[in-house]
Amino acid sequence: MPRSLSICKPLLFVAALFLPALAQAHGPTPQKVDEEIAIAASPDVVWGLVGDFGAIAAWHPGVKEARASGGNEAGKAERELTLANGERIVEGLDEYEADRRMLGYRLSRENHAALPVSFYSATLEVVDDGKGGSVVKWGGRFYRADTGNFPPEHLNDAAAVAAMTDFFRSGLESLRVVAEKAP
Secondary structure, three states: OOHHHHHHHHHHHHHHHHHHHHHHOOOOOOEEEEEEEEEOOOHHHHHHHHOOHHHHHHOOOOEEEEEEEOOOOOOOOEEEEEEOOOOEEEEEEEEEEHHHOEEEEEEEEOOOOOOOEEEEEEEEEEEEOOOOOEEEEEEEEEEEOOOOOOOOHHHOHHHHHHHHHHHHHHHHHHHHHHHHHOO
16 A cells, blocks of 8 residues: 555544534524514604614613714714613614615624624614605624524524514514604
8 A cells, every 4th residue: 555545544534533523613603684664754754763873762662771972973983772671782883874874883892681692783774665654674693692612592593583683673663653653
């Protein structure tokens, strides 16, 4: 047997032993939630509510308080949200396009007790439905709170998806009610 083949056989055997372990050691995969709602209010009325990055507490039932700095300036604006459960998260504004009625932001400081995610970025956009109303699209991309290979249930992908879905849906439902009552 040629010498190169005799060296390769043991290496192949060792690689085959570790292959199942490597398949398990993949870490978290990105998750996403995309929600939207039709609102019987003009895009200008709806944007008047959501277009102020620091005013989310005025329409989102899951946010007790929002303290903001930096106005709506992308890269400078930041908000600290106190959620209904008393926990706090900090978010930073990355994009702000008033002419498109769109803003994009990200989690700056995680708090697993607030939301079971380790990171997220999200966009909120108000679109004219062509009939005098609006469609609001809110989407986020995120990772679960426990980024290890075997997270506990309350910090796994399913928990992260459920929490973000609930946060977006409850916010959109409340936004619809507030916007449709607005003058």
